[in-house]
Amino acid sequence: MSLPRKAVAVVGATASGKSAVAHQVALELSPQVEIICVDAMTVYRGMDIGTAKPSHSERSEVSYHLLDVVQPSEEFTLAEFQRQARLAAEEIWSRGHAVLYVGGTGLYGRAIIDNFEIPGQFLEIRAMLEEEAEYNLLALYEELQAKDPVAASKMESNNARRIIRALEVVRGSGKPFSSFGAELTEYQSSRIPQVGLASDGPSSHEAVAARFQRWLDEGLVDEVRRLALSEFPLSRTARQAVGYKELLAHIEQDIPLAECIEDALSASRQLARRQRAWFRRDPRIEWFDDREVAKRRIIEVLQTDISIVRD
Numbered sequence: 442m443s444l445p446r447k448a449v450a451v452v453g454a455t456a457s458g459k460s461a462v463a464h465q466v467a468l469e470l471s472p473q474v475e476i477i478c479v480d481a482m483t484v485y486r487g488m489d490i491g492t493a494k495p496s497h498s499e500r501s502e503v504s505y506h507l508l509d510v511v512q513p514s515e516e517f518t519l520a521e522f523q524r525q526a527r528l529a530a531e532e533i534w535s536r537g538h539a540v541l542y543v544g545g546t547g548l549y550g551r552a553i554i555d556n557f558e559i560p561g562q563f564l565e566i567r568a569m570l571e572e573e574a575e576y577n578l579l580a581l582y583e584e585l586q587a588k589d590p591v592a593a594s595k596m597e598s599n600n601a602r603r604i605i606r607a608l609e610v611v612r613g614s615g616k617p618f619s620s621f622g623a624e625l626t627e628y629q630s631s632r633i634p635q636v637g638l639a640s641d642g643p644s645s646h647e648a649v650a651a652r653f654q655r656w657l658d659e660g661l662v663d664e665v666r667r668l669a670l671s672e673f674p675l676s677r678t679a680r681q682a683v684g685y686k687e688l689l690a691h692i693e694q695d696i697p698l699a700e701c702i703e704d705a706l707s708a709s710r711q712l713a714r715r716q717r718a719w720f721r722r723d724p725r726i727e728w729f730d731d732r733e734v735a736k737r738r739i740i741e742v743l744q745t746d747i748s749i750v751r752d
Contacts, residue, residue, distance in 0.1 A: 444534060444535075444537045445746075445749050446530075446534045446749060446750045447534075447539035447540070447743060447748040447749055447750065448530065448539060448540040448541070448542060448633045448748060448750050449539070449540075449541055449542070449633065449634050449635070449636060449739055449742050449743055449748050450479075450541075450542040450543075450550060450553075450554055450633050450634070450635045450636070451463045451466075451541060451542065451543045451635075451636050451637075451638070451735075451739065452544070452545065452547075452550060452635055452636070452637050452638070452720050452726060453545060453637055453638035453639070453640065453716075453720065454545055454640050454645060454712075454713040454714075454716035454717045454720070455545050455645075455649065455709065455712055455713045455716060456640070456645060456648035456649045456652050456709075456713065457545075457638040457639070457640040457645070457648075457713075458638050458640075458648075458732050459543055459544075459545070459638040460493060460495070460543055461732070462638060462732050462735055462736050462739070463476055463541050463543040463739075464476070464495065464499055464502075464503055465736055466541060466736055466739045466740055466743070467503040467504075467541055468502055468503055469736075469740065470539075470740065470743065471502070471503060472504065472538065473537075473538050473539060474503075474538060474539045474540075474541050474743060475503070475504040475505075475506065475533045475538050475539075475540060475541070476503060476504065476505050476506065476540075476541045476542075476543055477505075477506045477507055477526055477529050477530065477533075477540055477541070477542050477543070478494075478505060478506065478507045478508055478543060478544055479507075479526070479542050479543060479544025479545075479546055479549050479550045479553065480492065480507075480544040480545065480546050480549070481517075481522070481546045481549060481678070482546075482679070482682045483507070483508050483509075483544075484507060484508070484509070484510040484511055484517050484522065485509075485510075485511060485512070485513040485517070485679050485682075486509045486510075486511065486512055486513065487512075487513055487664070487667070487668055487671075488513055488664075488668065488679065488682060488685065489664065490656045490659050490660060490661045490664050491656055491661050491664065491665070491682065491683075491684040491685055491688075492682065493652070494508060495508075504533075506526075506529040506533070507522070507525060507526060507529060510525065512673065513668055513671075513673075513675050513676060513679040514671070514673035514674060514675060514676055514679075515676055516676045516677065516678055517676075517678065518562070519548065519549060519552055519559055520559040520560075520561065520562070522549055522552070523549075523552045523553060523557070523559060526542075526549075526553050527553075539743050539748065541739070541743075542554070542633070545716050547716060547719040547720060548625075551624075551625065553633075554631075554632060554633045554635065555624060555629060555632065556632065556752075557621075557624055558621065558624075559621065560610040560614060560616075560618065560621045561610075561613065561614065562609070562613075563609050563610070563612070563613030563614075566608075566609050566612050566613050567605060567606075567609045570605045570608055570609060570612075571605055574601045574604070574605055578598075578599065578601055578604065579598065581604050581605070581608055582598045582604050584608060585604055585607055585608055585611070588608075588611050588617070589607060589611055589617040589618050589619055591617065591619035592607045592611075592617065592618040592619040593607075595619075606618070628723055628724060628725060630751070631725045631751070632750055632751045632752070633748075633750055633751075634725075634727070634742050634747055634748060635723070635725055635726045635727065636726070636727050636729065636735055636738055636739050636742070637720055637726040637727065637728040637729065638729060638732065638735055639728045639729060639730045640713070640717065645710070645713045645714075645717070646710055646713075649706065649709045649710055649713060650706055653684065653702070653705060653706055653709060656684070657702070661684070661688065662688055662691070662692075662698070665685055665688040665689060665692060666692050668685070669689055669692045669693060675689075683705065683708045683709055683712050684705045684708070684709065686705075686708070687701045687702070687704040687705035687708060688701055688702075688705065690704070
C-alpha cells in the first residue's frame, strides 16, 4: 500500500513572514514535515544573509531542501530547479513525511504546483544561433516571426537573448516557444493547496526596510564583497539577486554605499509589489492576515486528506 503524498505551499511576498510561519509549522509537527525552499537565489552557496536563508540553528531543528545546491558562479535554470524539487519531494514522501513548499519566487512555485512542462535546452542549436546573431539578428527575428508569430510579437527585434532562446526551443523541440507559456495565464484545479501570507504596501515597506537593516548589521556588505572577490565570477543569474546587485555596484563601481542601499531598498519594495500582484492573480490561494491563524490552517490542512497531492 502506497503512502499518501501530502503537501502544502506557503506563499507570499518578500518579508511577509511566510518562512517563519512555515518553520513553526514544521517544528511543531517535526519530524513529519520537511520544507522545500522555493526560491531562485537560496540555491546558491555563500549567498546567505541577503537571501534570508534559515540559520544553522533552524536547519538543525527542521529538515530543509534545495538550499546551497550550486556555486554562485553556476547558472541554475527553472527546469533544473523543478527536477530537483521533484526528487526532493519523492524522497520526503518515501519517508512518509509531508512537504511544505515555502517561497516567494512565483514562477518556480507554479512550475511545481501546476507541474509545468518547461522547454528544454538545446545547447548546440543555441551556439549556432548565437554565432548567427552576431551578424544577422534581423534574419533570426524574421524566422521567429514566421515560425512563432505569437512569441515574436512579445519581443523587440533587437533583443538577441530572447530571440535566440525562442528559436532554440522552436528548432530543438519542434513546438512554438509561445506554447510553453500558456499555462501561466490559466489556473487549473489545485494539485497542492496554497496558504498565502497577506501584506499590504505600507507594512511591507516597513518590513523590507527593517529586514535589510538587520542584514547590513549581520554583515551583508562583507558577504557581497567576498562573492565579488572570489576567483570564480558570479553567474548572470546570481548577480541579479535583489540586494546583491545593488551592493555589487558599490564594491565594483565605487558608487557610494548609502546610494546603493537606497537602490536596494527600492528594488526590494518593487519586488514585493510584483510578488503581491503575481500571487493575487491566483484564485486558488487561501489568504490570511494573521500569522497565527495561518499557521493553524496549514497544520489543519496537513492533517487531513486535503493535502494529498492530486496528480
